[in-house]
Amino acid sequence: MLTITIYDVAREANVSMATVSRVVNxxxxxxxxxxxxxxxxxxxxxxxxxxxxxxLASKKTKTVGVIIPDIxxxxxxxxxxxxxxxxxxxxxxxxxxxSDQQEDKEVQLLSTLLSKQVDGVVMMSDEIxxxxxxxxxxxxxxxVLAGTVETSxxxxxxxxxxxxxxxxxxxxxxxxxxxxxxxxxxxxxxTITKLYKVSGYERALNEASIxxxxxxxxxxxxxxxDGLVAWDQLRELKDPPTAFFAGNDEIAIGLIHGAxxxxxxxxxxxxxxxxxxxxxxxxxxxxxxxxxxPLYDIGAVSMRLLTKHMNKENIEENNVILPYWIEERKSVx
Amino acid sequence: MLTITIYDVAREANVSMATVSRVVNxxxxxxxxxxxxxxxxxxxxxxxxxxxxxxLASKKTKTVGVIIPDIxxxxxxxxxxxxxxxxxxxxxxxxxxxSDQQEDKEVQLLSTLLSKQVDGVVMMSDEIxxxxxxxxxxxxxxxVLAGTVETSxxxxxxxxxxxxxxxxxxxxxxxxxxxxxxxxxxxxxxTITKLYKVSGYERALNEASIxxxxxxxxxxxxxxxDGLVAWDQLRELKDPPTAFFAGNDEIAIGLIHGAxxxxxxxxxxxxxxxxxxxxxxxxxxxxxxxxxxPLYDIGAVSMRLLTKHMNKENIEENNVILPYWIEERKSVx
DNA sequence: ATGAAAGCGCTAACAG
DNA sequence: CTGTTAGCGCTTTCAT
Numbered sequence: 001m002l003t004i005t006i007y008d009v010a011r012e013a014n015v016s017m018a019t020v021s022r023v024v025n026x027x028x029x030x031x032x033x034x035x036x037x038x039x040x041x042x043x044x045x046x047x048x049x050x051x052x053x054x055x056l057a058s059k060k061t062k063t064v065g066v067i068i069p070d071i072x073x074x075x076x077x078x079x080x081x082x083x084x085x086x087x088x089x090x091x092x093x094x095x096x097x098x099s100d101q102q103e104d105k106e107v108q109l110l111s112t113l114l115s116k117q118v119d120g121v122v123m124m125s126d127e128i129x130x131x132x133x134x135x136x137x138x139x140x141x142x143x144v145l146a147g148t149v150e151t152s153x154x155x156x157x158x159x160x161x162x163x164x165x166x167x168x169x170x171x172x173x174x175x176x177x178x179x180x181x182x183x184x185x186x187x188x189x190x191t192i193t194k195l196y197k198v199s200g201y202e203r204a205l206n207e208a209s210i211x212x213x214x215x216x217x218x219x220x221x222x223x224x225x226d227g228l229v230a231w232d233q234l235r236e237l238k239d240p241p242t243a244f245f246a247g248n249d250e251i252a253i254g255l256i257h258g259a260x261x262x263x264x265x266x267x268x269x270x271x272x273x274x275x276x277x278x279x280x281x282x283x284x285x286x287x288x289x290x291x292x293x294p295l296y297d298i299g300a301v302s303m304r305l306l307t308k309h310m311n312k313e314n315i316e317e318n319n320v321i322l323p324y325w326i327e328e329r330k331s332v333x
Numbered sequence: 334m335l336t337i338t339i340y341d342v343a344r345e346a347n348v349s350m351a352t353v354s355r356v357v358n359x360x361x362x363x364x365x366x367x368x369x370x371x372x373x374x375x376x377x378x379x380x381x382x383x384x385x386x387x388x389l390a391s392k393k394t395k396t397v398g399v400i401i402p403d404i405x406x407x408x409x410x411x412x413x414x415x416x417x418x419x420x421x422x423x424x425x426x427x428x429x430x431x432s433d434q435q436e437d438k439e440v441q442l443l444s445t446l447l448s449k450q451v452d453g454v455v456m457m458s459d460e461i462x463x464x465x466x467x468x469x470x471x472x473x474x475x476x477v478l479a480g481t482v483e484t485s486x487x488x489x490x491x492x493x494x495x496x497x498x499x500x501x502x503x504x505x506x507x508x509x510x511x512x513x514x515x516x517x518x519x520x521x522x523x524t525i526t527k528l529y530k531v532s533g534y535e536r537a538l539n540e541a542s543i544x545x546x547x548x549x550x551x552x553x554x555x556x557x558x559d560g561l562v563a564w565d566q567l568r569e570l571k572d573p574p575t576a577f578f579a580g581n582d583e584i585a586i587g588l589i590h591g592a593x594x595x596x597x598x599x600x601x602x603x604x605x606x607x608x609x610x611x612x613x614x615x616x617x618x619x620x621x622x623x624x625x626x627p628l629y630d631i632g633a634v635s636m637r638l639l640t641k642h643m644n645k646e647n648i649e650e651n652n653v654i655l656p657y658w659i660e661e662r663k664s665v666x
Numbered sequence: 667a668t669g670a671a672a673g674c675g676c677t678a679a680c681a682g
Numbered sequence: 683c684t685g686t687t688a689g690c691g692c693t694t695t696c697a698t
Contacts, residue, residue, distance in 0.1 A: 003473075005691055016669045021693060031667060046471070051449040052388045053691030056674045061385060063428065063449070072414035072629075074407055081405035084431055093449065095396065096429040098417055116384040116396070116426065138379070140336075224616050253616055260618065283557050283586055284616070285593065296405075338675055349685045354677065362683055386675030389690045 004045050013041040024049055055117060063093045064306060065113030067123040069101045073222070074278050075248065075295065076124065079146060082299025083122055090307045092119070103129040110135050120306045122299070124148050126190035142309035146302035147295065149191050153319050156309060158302045160324040162192050165291045166200025168326060169245055169273050172289075174208045176271060176333050178243035181205070181216065184230040184255065185247025185275075188219025193247065197275075201245060216241055220251065227254015235262065242270060249276040253284050256331060272331040286330030294322055337378050346374040357382055388450060396426045397639060398446030400456040402434045406555070407611050408581065408628065409457065412479060415632025416455050423640045425452070436462040443468050453639045455632070457481050459523035475642035479635035480628065482524050486652050489642060491635045493657040495525050498624045499533025501659060502578055502606050505622075507541045509604060509666050511576035514538070514549065517563040517588065518580025518608075521552025526580065530608075534578060549574055553584065560587015568595065575603060582609040586617050589664060605664040619663030627655055 006024070010017040015034060022030050023038045030038075041047070055061040066083055068076040080096065087094050095113060099106040106125060110132070113121055121143045125132070128150050136143055136155065145157040173181050183201045187193050198217065205212050215237060220226035227250060234241055235258075246252035252274035259270045266272060266286055274281065274290035281288035301320055308315055339357070343350040348367060355363050356371045363371075374380070388394040399416055401409040413429065420427050428446060432439040439458060443465070446454055454476045458465070461483050469476050469488065478490035506514050516534045520526050531550065538545050548570060553559035560583060567574055568591075579585035585607035592603045599605060599619055607614065607623035614621035634653055641648055 003691090007691075017692080018669060018671095018694085019667085022668085025693085029667060034667080048444070048448050050389075050691050051445075052385055052394060053674090054693075055385045056383075056389050056676090057691075057693040059674075059693095070414070071404065071417065072407070072410045074405070074410070077405050077407070077410040080429075081403070081431070084404065084429065088430075093428050093430065093445065095426050096413075096417065097426065098414070098421075111381070112384075112426065115381050224612065250616070257616075257618060279557070280616070283583070283590075283613070285590060285618075336675090340675075350676080351678085351686080352684060355684085358677085364683060367683080383675050386690090387677070389692090390675075390677040392677095392690070 003050075004047050006047070006049070009038065009041050009045060009047050012045065013038045059117075061117050061119055062091060063095055063116075063118050064303075065110070065116070065118040065121040066094050066096050067099055067106060067109050067113070067121065067125070068096075069124065069126070070098050071096060074280070075222070075276065078278065078295040079124060079299040082296035082301075083146070083303045084299075086300045086303035086307070090303075092307075099125065101126055103127075103132060106132050107135050110139070114139055114141070120144070120310050122146050122302050122306055126187045126192070128191075142306055144302050144306045144309070147293075147298045149195075151191065151195075156305050156315070156318045158298050158305060158320045158322065160293065160298075160322050162196035163200040163203075165275070165324045166197040166245070167204045169275065169291050170201050170204035171208075172326060172332060173243040173245065173271060173273055174204060174210070176243070178271065179210055180213075180239060180241040181210075181243045181245060182230075182234055182241035183217045183245045183247075184220060184227065184234075184251055185218075186220055186222030186226065186251065187247070197247070222248055222250060224250040224254045227251040227256075228258050229254075231255050231258025244270070244272045246272060246274045249274050249278045249280040249288060249290065252288055252290070252331070253280060256284060256286070256288075267331055267333045271333060273326075274331070277327050281327070281329060284331075289329045289332040290327050292325050292327050294324070297322055336383075337380050339380070339382070342371065342374050342378060342380050345378060346371045392450075393452055394450050395424060396428055396449075396451050397636075398443070398449070398451040398454040399427050399429050400432055400439060400442050400446070400454065400458070401429075402457065402459070403431050404429060407613070408555070408609065411611065411628040412457060412632040415629040415634075416479070416636045417632075419633045419636035419640070423636075425640075432458065434459055436460075436465060439465050440468050443472070447472055447474070453477070453643050455479050455635050455639055459520045459525070461524075475639055477635050477639045477642070480626075480631045482528075484524065484528075489638050489648075489651045491631050491638060491653045491655065493626065493631075493655050495529035496533040496536075498608070498657045499530040499578070500537045502608065502624050503534050503537035504541075505659060505665060506576040506578065506604060506606055507537060507543070509576070511604065512543055513546075513572060513574040514543075514576045514578060515563075515567055515574035516550045516578045516580075517553060517560065517567075517584055518551075519553055519555030519559065519584065520580070530580070555581055555583060557583040557587045560584035560589075561591050562587075564588050564591025564595075577603070577605045579605060579607045582607050582611045582613040582621060582623065585621055585623070585664070586613060589617060589619070589621075599664055600666045604666060606659075607664070610660050614660070614662060617664075622662045622665040623660050625658050625660050627657070630655055
């Protein structure tokens with residue numbers, strides 16, 4: 001299994017390894033004739049540069065680390081696809097890791113990524129622990145936060161205006177005459193949910209002079225079943241909600257099915273506004289009206305932002321805010 | 334940004350770098366006292382081994398490549414999660430790449446993975462082109478096929494008995510009295526679909542003496558919309574199908590909604606059998622009856638098989654067949 | 667335009 | 683149990 005190296009190519013082509021290195025790296029300081037000669041030998045020997053050796057010598061690996069909670073969740077998968085596409089465009093590969101939202105695992109993942117000498121990291125997390133922040137600050141390569149906020153804004157990031165989006169979403173429901181509007185969300189203690197979404201929900205109610213009932217704010221996990229469970233819990237209330245603002249599409253669908261399984265119609269009897277806009281929105285009846293969280297774009301822009309840092313390009317805006325809007329479908333009148 | 338190396342640790346601890354290397358690698362041939370001393374210095378200097386240098390010296394990178402069609406598709410995301418979990422267990426990281434099912438891209442991805450010196454590769458593909466096979470044979474590291482068949486069986490693989498599964502699925506529909514059963518699937522020209530699923534479909538019909546009508550076999554893509562479109566196409570037939578065998582869950586849901594949007598009831602008027610059993614099966618009404626394709630397990634077992642090859646362990650079975658079954662829910666009576 | 671040589675940070679004999 | 687010494691395959695000055 002003798003691997004053929006740059007040295008073999010050099011010998012066969014009667015040039016120095018430096019010259020081979022130059023043609024491999026597209027350096028212009030090579031006479032066309034010798035370039036051809038070298039290229040021919042590379043072809044003949046089927047030479048393939050060893051990226052590990054290259055990484056050691058150049059201190060650049062052309063690979064970036066990605067830390068997300070769980071790739072089997074469409075939510076994050078969409079984000080990763082955005083990251084990957086832009087990474088490919090800039091000739092980077094990605095090492096993908098799942099944190100399952102565990103703080104200690106996040107720290108450890110970042111640590112191994114750094115030991116693997118990634119050129120940068122894109123990460124998404126509900127909540128950045130102080131240990132994680134410490135590890136992040138130790139890093140000598142850029143780290144960008146995708147769809148996650150770190151309150152001091154000391155790291156590059158890409159997000160939307162979650163607060164405004166929540167206000168708009170709830171206003172949409174208020175406009176339809178609802179007074180009893182529930183907010184059902186996962187990651188209820190995460191920075192984004194707590195600081196931005198809940199506050200947006202409350203602000204909209206306040207502005208409409210609707211009393212805030214904490215019974216109507218329910219924290220669950222992010223799955224379909226949680227939507228179902230939340231429905232069951234909420235309908236027990238003496239004065240149950242007539243409209244729901246869901247933290248994501250799966251929860252929204254659970255809520256809808258909960259209602260339908262109880263003989264209620266959506267949107268005639270119950271209205272549901274979601275917050276995600278994955279492809280699932282179209283796969284329910286009625287189709288989901290949802291705030292658009294552009295996950296693919298958040299991933300893509302995050303990766304682009306990361307390349308700018310890695311290349312030490314000029315950065316106009318280090319904390320990017322992407323636009324959002326509400327995609328009207330059939331779960332809200 | 335001076336990086337601290339094994340050499341710095343050695344100097345500070347008054348030992349040779351070999352000793353530091355030994356403690357870092359858990360080699361037992363180190364006196365406990367010196368081990369403690371070295372560990373203390375590592376802690377103090379915040380030393381972190383450079384995996385790239387280690388990779389160059391040891392010719393092992395502890396990272397494996399993964400080639401799949403598209404991570405934003407739950408189907409593949411589930412597979413990747415299985416791969417990742419086992420990889421983590423064996424201390425490997427994964428470089429994730431998307432081929433979008435393009436042959437040239439697959440070849441190129443494999444090539445860059447190999448140049449990055451991955452210790453092995455897990456890949457999934459509808460169809461392995463001859464160029465790809467050639468590139469695979471060039472590889473000096475093990476490659477395992479997850480949920481994909483290469484007819485010569487010359488590579489390790491993990492699959493289920495697609496043919497038998499298709500026969501069972503269609504028999505289930507025949508048992509309910511259907512004579513007009515459609516097969517709607519994506520990747521219709523892929524090895525698995527063509528050789529195993531279609532043949533299973535035909536076999537079941539033949540055994541029940543039901544005539545095969547090629548109008549009832551429709552090749553589409555793998556999305557929800559394709560299910561909708563296929564429905565519209567099939568209902569135009571003078572003698573339209575009363576039951577459907579769908580290639581995956583999204584198609585199945587499209588078919589169901591197509592029927593429901595036309596005022597038909599599932600399963601009373603129309604029955605639908607799926608083939609995947611993702612979490613989507615529970616997120617429709619009626620919930621989907623489906624053949625269980627254990628994607629997570631296929632990923633996990635593939636990765637485990639890969640570790641066996643990488644460690645040169647003894648391999649009992651190189652072409653693993655996992656069990657399948659039909660999960661009964663409500664879309665089939 | 668090309669070559670020589672010094673590392674990059676670590677592993678792995680080998681010697682003692 | 684510990685140290686010495688070669689590399690691993692490539693990039694990158696520095697000469698020429």
